[in-house]
Amino acid sequence: MQVVFVYLVVSAVLSGALAYDPDMLQDICVASTSSDVKVNGFVCKSEANVTASDFAFEGLAKAGKINSSVGSLVTVANVDKVPGLNTLGVSLARIDYAPDGLNPPHTHPRATEIVFVLEGELDVGFITTANKLISKTIKQGELFVFPRGLVHFQKNNGDKAASVIAAFNSQLPGTQSIAMALFTATPAVPDEVLTKAFQVGTKEINKIKDKLAPKKS
Structure with a gap:
């Protein structure tokens, strides 16, 4: 019995350590924006006040206006924009690129990212902790994965606009731009x-x- 007990405890610890966002303990936990309390997530809104709009977002439907110096725009659909994502461990983003636009080197400390090309052609890549660059050119209908926490980028080398949908296994993956963080x-x-x-x-x-x-x- 002791061996079984130890096995169960170790399994529980390892599964928790390998998970990204914590597992949910209820059907829904819509984030309450009126509370300042956070315990590795957001306080649940009363279910009596939950509506369909807590689970909906139209912000990814169209390309945004790009006016950044690097020529890209990221529109997020995380728990801050979709309160119903709280405890569900997923989120999305849309990234639009002007011709020659760049999504500069950055990391997501809490999530792996996968991008699906809606239109255009992009050079993408990530750098391992052994300083090896893993890169590829991806086109419309293709996808690419960026492992959690590794520095990565996307670059539109074409003469037409490009866009992708990015998915994350975290409700709030976080983004840390290398250049902005340092300078x-x-x-x-x-x-x-x-x-x-x-x-x-x-x-x-x-x-x-x-x-x-x-x-x-």
């Missing part, structure tokens, strides 16, 4: 850290910071 953090990452890491001078570091700084309206 626009608050408080700022010390210049001596950046100059030594990139083997450049302070002048070059400040030039990058100026280019990435939010534009004042």
